[in-house]
Amino acid sequence: MRTRLIAATTAAATALTLAPFAAADPAPVTGVELNQPADQVIAVEAKFNLTSDQETAMRELRKLRGDMWDRNVPFDGVPLRTAAAKQGLTSRQAYVDAAQYDAGLSRIALQRGAEAAKFFRHQRPYNSTCTNNCGDITTATYKGKAAPGENLHSVGSMGKAMQDWGYGEVGALVRANGQFNSGNGHLHNLIDPRMRAYGFASVVTAEGEASVTSTCSVGAGSDRIEGAQNTVLHRPANGGEKPSTTPKKLVFGGGGSSxxxxxxxxxxxxxxxxxxxxxxxxxxxxxxxxxxxxx
The missing domain is CATH 1.20.5 (Single alpha-helices involved in coiled-coils or other helix-helix interfaces)
Structure with missing residues (x-):
């Protein structure tokens, strides 16, 4: 099966982002702000398990960061340990432990997963009712906080996503002397010493599937969505789509399938x-x- 993965980050990724947006109604379930009014959405049945995603992703993230420290791979033109020391992380343990799970960012990752399952890109869907920022991913805020760093994968499996985002891009990172590019951006986001908060979500919806990492230097909250969920998520309607709160049915892969x-x-x-x-x-x-x- 052909899979797709893309990474995005912004200059503001190392700072708390407070993004302006219009008609910022929160999406049901995720609580993440939409970029247009709440009646301009598409409802989709979905299944996900953020608890399982946390366990898988944090285990793999800690392993990855430890291995990259041991190899001392290049990062932004200097050895990783040098880049980490600039952030006050002078030991392997300190660098590994600096990356912490954040439930608020995971809510953002889940919301973006529901959107990316249909529109696989670092841009939010929107229609003419959106008047400010519109497609910018930083409009996906939770309690006013955004995730300017984002990894996307087109498969709803956190284990596969973490492998492809991480070890699959080491060669590209080395060849670029640690500079962020389209071939290593996922790995760059995962090992960035400035990044301290990580949210993860893999989701299967009636429109497709996606895995997402949302990152920032600070967290967005501790309110968790626990355990396996089969529910309805809402994403912004895009372009000429007719908004509908009648959920699209999740049939294939639904019914409690893992x-x-x-x-x-x-x-x-x-x-x-x-x-x-x-x-x-x-x-x-x-x-x-x-x-x-x-x-």
């Missing part, structure tokens, strides 16, 4: 391949079987 649609498709493809091989083997063995049975 696998994403892409994972289920992979399982189906494997089963079909096995059946095809068995059919080929039977055709090869059929004459011998018939002879053995005396036909």
């Amino acid at each position: 696998s994403s649609p892409r994972e289920i498709l992979g399982i189906i493809a494997t089963v079909l391949t096995v059946l095809s091989l068995l059919q080929t083997l039977y055709r090869f063995a059929e004459p011998q079987i018939n002879q053995f049975l005396g036909r």
Whole structure:
């Protein structure tokens, strides 16, 4: 299966962001501000588990940051340990421990996941009712706080996303001497010594799936959404879409399934391949079987 992943960060990523926005109604469930009125949304059934995402992502993040410290990879033109020391992180443990999970940023990640599942880009959907900032990801605020750093993956699996965002980009980071670019931006966001707060969400909706990391130098709150959830999320209506609060139904991959649609498709493809091989083997063995049975 072909997957897509993109990273974004801004010059403000190391500071608390208070983004101006219009008609900032909070989305149900996530509590994250929409960029247009609450009646200008699309409702979609969705499933997610932020508790599981936290466990997976923080385990992988700590491992990744420890390994990158040991390798002392380049970061913004200098060795990582040098960059970390500038932020007061002078030991491996201090650098690893500096990255902390943030429930508020995870709410932002979840909201952005619901949006990216349909529109996979570092821009929020919006229509003509949005009059200020509109597509800017920093309009996705929780209690006035935004996440200017963002990783997106087109698969709703935090384990796969963390692997692709991290170790999959080490070579590109080294070749760029640690400078942020499209080939290493996810890894850059994850190991940035200035980043102290991380939120994570993998979500499967009636429109698709996505995994998101939202990052900032400070957190956005401690209000958690616990455990596995099958609920309705709301995203801004885009362009000429007709707003609707009647939820689009999550059918494929729903019903309590723990696998994403892409994972289920992979399982189906494997089963079909096995059946095809068995059919080929039977055709090869059929004459011998018939002879053995005396036909």
